[in-house]
Amino acid sequence: MSTAIGFFKRVLTAINPPASQPSLDSKPLKFGILGAAAIAPSALILPVRSHPEAVVYAVAARDASRAAAYAKKHGIPKAYGGPTGYQELLDDPEIDVIYNPLPNGLHYEWTIKALQAGKHVLLEKPAADTAEETRKMFDLAEKKDLVLLEAFHYRFHPAIQRVKAIIDSGELGAIKHISTALAIPAGGFKSGDIRFNHSLGGGALMDMGCYTLNCIRYLSSSEPISVISAEHTLHTSDVDRRTISTFALPNNATASLMCDLGVPLSYGIIPSMPQIGATVTCEGGVIEIYNFVLPTIYHSIKVTTKLAAGKGSTKRVEKVYTFEEGKMIGKGEAWWTTYRYQLEAFVDRVKGRTPQTWVDRDDSIANMHWIEEVYAKVLSSSYLPL
Numbered sequence: 265m266s267t268a269i270g271f272f273k274r275v276l277t278a279i280n281p282p283a284s285q286p287s288l289d290s291k292p293l294k295f296g297i298l299g300a301a302a303i304a305p306s307a308l309i310l311p312v313r314s315h316p317e318a319v320v321y322a323v324a325a326r327d328a329s330r331a332a333a334y335a336k337k338h339g340i341p342k343a344y345g346g347p348t349g350y351q352e353l354l355d356d357p358e359i360d361v362i363y364n365p366l367p368n369g370l371h372y373e374w375t376i377k378a379l380q381a382g383k384h385v386l387l388e389k390p391a392a393d394t395a396e397e398t399r400k401m402f403d404l405a406e407k408k409d410l411v412l413l414e415a416f417h418y419r420f421h422p423a424i425q426r427v428k429a430i431i432d433s434g435e436l437g438a439i440k441h442i443s444t445a446l447a448i449p450a451g452g453f454k455s456g457d458i459r460f461n462h463s464l465g466g467g468a469l470m471d472m473g474c475y476t477l478n479c480i481r482y483l484s485s486s487e488p489i490s491v492i493s494a495e496h497t498l499h500t501s502d503v504d505r506r507t508i509s510t511f512a513l514p515n516n517a518t519a520s521l522m523c524d525l526g527v528p529l530s531y532g533i534i535p536s537m538p539q540i541g542a543t544v545t546c547e548g549g550v551i552e553i554y555n556f557v558l559p560t561i562y563h564s565i566k567v568t569t570k571l572a573a574g575k576g577s578t579k580r581v582e583k584v585y586t587f588e589e590g591k592m593i594g595k596g597e598a599w600w601t602t603y604r605y606q607l608e609a610f611v612d613r614v615k616g617r618t619p620q621t622w623v624d625r626d627d628s629i630a631n632m633h634w635i636e637e638v639y640a641k642v643l644s645s646s647y648l649p650l
């Protein structure tokens with residue numbers, strides 16, 4: 265089945281999805297975007313185009329002309345700008361859902377305000393700066409009976425779900441070690457990028473490490489027992505460019521993560537290959553996924569199964585763009601991005617239907633907790649005056 269739609273068709277359709285007709289029997293949800301964010305076109309604006317029950321209705325930016333230009337470029341009917349723009353967006357009675365892709369350090373404040381205004385929230389990851397803030401946001405969402413989702417989009421794609429299903433099936437035996445990595449070569453993010461700004465909630469562990477940690481927790485179906493070690497390479501004195509960390513998992517298993525916002529060029533000129541993978545070593549074999557973050561473009565799932573002693577091993581490769589290909593149940597097309605799968609689940613949830621999967625409150629709180637624990641471990645094991 266994976267050959268039914270080839271690489272070019274899949275990628276071209278993903279970036280230029282067929283427009284859907286607005287649903288006649290279910291009123292489309294109107295989304296408002298907080299900030300003229302660079303991520304919003306991939307994460308929301310394109311996915312909405314092919315969803316019959318969702319529209320992007322408004323955007324707000326601190327700078328009114330920026331908001332207007334962004335709205336025009338993306339065909340968004342309404343723009344709010346200026347110092348009160350964000351709050352005006354939240355107060356717009358037409359809007360059902362707020363998408364919050366603001367810098368991490370502003371997630372908590374504006375998600376609380378959006379929930380107070382009675383809006384559902386699709387919140388970019390990491391959820392906030394601390395587990396405590398995350399808990400407070402979910403408390404308020406529950407109190408107001410609103411949907412709040414931390415946008416761990418990769419979890420909604422069948423590729424990572426297939427990896428977990430293979431592990432859970434027991435075919436490879438108990439987990440011994442999980443290793444995850446997310447790193448891009450230097451130059452991908454400029455030095456002034458918000459990802460390198462401590463007061464805005466930047467840092468490699470916050471920005472990319474949140475995925476690697478989430479992936480360890482998801483694939484192991486458990487929480488770590490402890491952080492064994494953690495180490496930063498700093499960008500500036502208060503923000504990490506790279507973090508490596510190891511964890512103890514239940515049943516004597518271990519895990520490690522590596523995240524890097526800019527791996528230095530070798531010999532000053534040769535960029536490293538981006539690393540975006542997870543490898544799970546089990547008693548009876550190994551499963552490896554390359555590119556769990558953007559699997560629609562390309563990914564591979566390699567499964568190596570040990571045979572009886574002295575008989576070697578067998579290998580197979582799977583590519584799973586739809587639930588059907590992964591022998592699972594769920595809607596979707598091979599060209600759907602992780603964000604499109606996520607939107608499907610989000611709309612289902614708001615409309616009172618059962619989503620294919622979900623990232624729940626406890627999951628988001630725990631992920632933030634372990635990010636905090638890793639930072640704490642670095643501080644306690646370092647002589648650097650951070």
Ligand SMILES: *[C@@H]1O[C@H](CO)[C@@H](O)[C@H](O)[C@H]1NC(C)=O
Nearest residue numbers: 456458460461462463464500
């Ligand atoms: C971080 O962002 C804040 C708020 O935008 C800004 O005032 C500060 O100068 C930034 N810091 C760095 C190091 O860029």
Ligand SMILES: *[C@@H]1O[C@H](CO)[C@@H](O)[C@H](O)[C@H]1NC(C)=O
Nearest residue numbers: 438439440513514515516517
């Ligand atoms: C974990 O390791 C300890 C010490 O080697 C051993 O006694 C225990 O049985 C192991 N537990 C599991 C679940 O393998």
